[in-house]
Every structure is written in C-alpha cells, then in structure tokens.
Amino acid sequence: MQKLVLLRHGESLWNLENRFTGWTDVDLSQTGIEQARHAGKLLADNGFHFDLAFTSVLKRAIKTLHLALETMDQLYIPEEKSWHLNERFYGALQGLNKAETVQQYGEEQVHKWRRDPHEHPPVLEKTDPRFPGNDPRYKDLLPSELPVTENLSETMDRVLPYWTNKIIPALKQKKQVIIVAHGNSLRALIQYIDHLSDEEVTKLDIPTGTPWVYELNDDLSRIRHYYL
Numbered sequence: 001m002q003k004l005v006l007l008r009h010g011e012s013l014w015n016l017e018n019r020f021t022g023w024t025d026v027d028l029s030q031t032g033i034e035q036a037r038h039a040g041k042l043l044a045d046n047g048f049h050f051d052l053a054f055t056s057v058l059k060r061a062i063k064t065l066h067l068a069l070e071t072m073d074q075l076y077i078p079e080e081k082s083w084h085l086n087e088r089f090y091g092a093l094q095g096l097n098k099a100e101t102v103q104q105y106g107e108e109q110v111h112k113w114r115r116d117p118h119e120h121p122p123v124l125e126k127t128d129p130r131f132p133g134n135d136p137r138y139k140d141l142l143p144s145e146l147p148v149t150e151n152l153s154e155t156m157d158r159v160l161p162y163w164t165n166k167i168i169p170a171l172k173q174k175k176q177v178i179i180v181a182h183g184n185s186l187r188a189l190i191q192y193i194d195h196l197s198d199e200e201v202t203k204l205d206i207p208t209g210t211p212w213v214y215e216l217n218d219d220l221s222r223i224r225h226y227y228l
C-alpha cells in the first residue's frame, strides 16, 4: 500500500494579516515556520520517508517543504517546483484585506469569490505591477497561461495536467511523494481525487501546516485519507 502526502504551507504573513494572497510571494509567519517544523516532526514520527517532493514557485510553500524535510533529516530528496501548483490567482483582490472587502462588497459576494468554484474574482489589469507577466519566474509561460483572474475550476484546469503528467508517473514508479502547495490548489486536487461535488468542495477548508495522507491501492485508487 502506497501513501501520498499533501501539505498546505504554514501560516503566511498575509494569512495572519487576513489579506487575499493568491500568487503574491509572501513569506511564512513565525507561527507558519513552527507549523512547518511540526508537520515534519509528525511525518517523521509516523515513519514517512519520501523519494520526491513537488511544490509551487511561491516561497511559503517552498520554505514549508524545506523546514519539514529538515526536521525529518530528508533535505536530500529531489524536488520539483511548478507554477501549476501555485495558489489560485486572486485577480485584483490580491493584497486586499478580507474583512474590509466584506465591508465594501458584502458577505455574500466575498464568500462567492472565495468559495464558489465558478465565480471569478475581479480581473487584474495587465498593466498592474501585480500582473505575473512582469515577474521573471513566469517568463516561460504562454500568454494564455498568465492569469488575470482565476476561479477554482480554472485552478483545477492547470493543476490536473501537472498531476497527470508529473505526479501520477512518480506514484506509478512507487515513489513516496509529498506535495506542498496551497489552500486552493490542494482543494482543486482533492476535489478531483475524491470526486467531490462543487457543493462539497465549497465546504472543504484545509488547515495550514497539517499533513493530509492518502493511502492508495496499487492502481492508485484511494483507500482512505486522514490528517496526521
């Protein structure tokens, strides 16, 4: 029986400040650092030995991976970073305070932006300094791949090809894999793996820094999942 671990990054500075983050590359808070180390300890205590790690190109996920692996004394494993695992792109909401946005647009609209799989946050203009086309790490992306806004369904559309083309082949080779990513990129992945309806995924909130373990059959079908 094979295991796969999903881990949302530890608390970030903007989680702490209650700001929409998306592709903004904010660091971990002190609590986030501790959560990442604690996740590593839980994984080590439960006997996990990884062969390969996948993460995003955002430092809150990369650092969480490194802190967890350092705690496990497994910093040596290969890792692959991809924008496909980035947080959902939150458009023009990125940087805004969530409570202030509720005051301005109302609870219902903000809840839709945050959790309705088909609702688009307001578009970010390409002239805006926050547009990823201005960031060298995304220079190899096709113009059509550079988001100006993204709903959860579109996040799933870019997470799934990566899952199918990169992560599934590693699992088929019996590699022990850890994926460190973000609240919404992991929700998209879990919706797919667990066949969740849109309504079910709306209610799914993944805590920061808490390993989520899948036990998989030989054909990679899911036996069960649980938090460590």
Ligand SMILES: O=C(O)[C@@H](CO)OP(=O)(O)O
Residues within 6 Å of the ligand: 015, 019, 020, 021, 022, 023, 087, 088, 090, 114, 183, 184
């Ligand atoms: O701001 C974000 O990018 C995400 C994750 O922190 O927030 P939310 O939970 O509102 O989708």
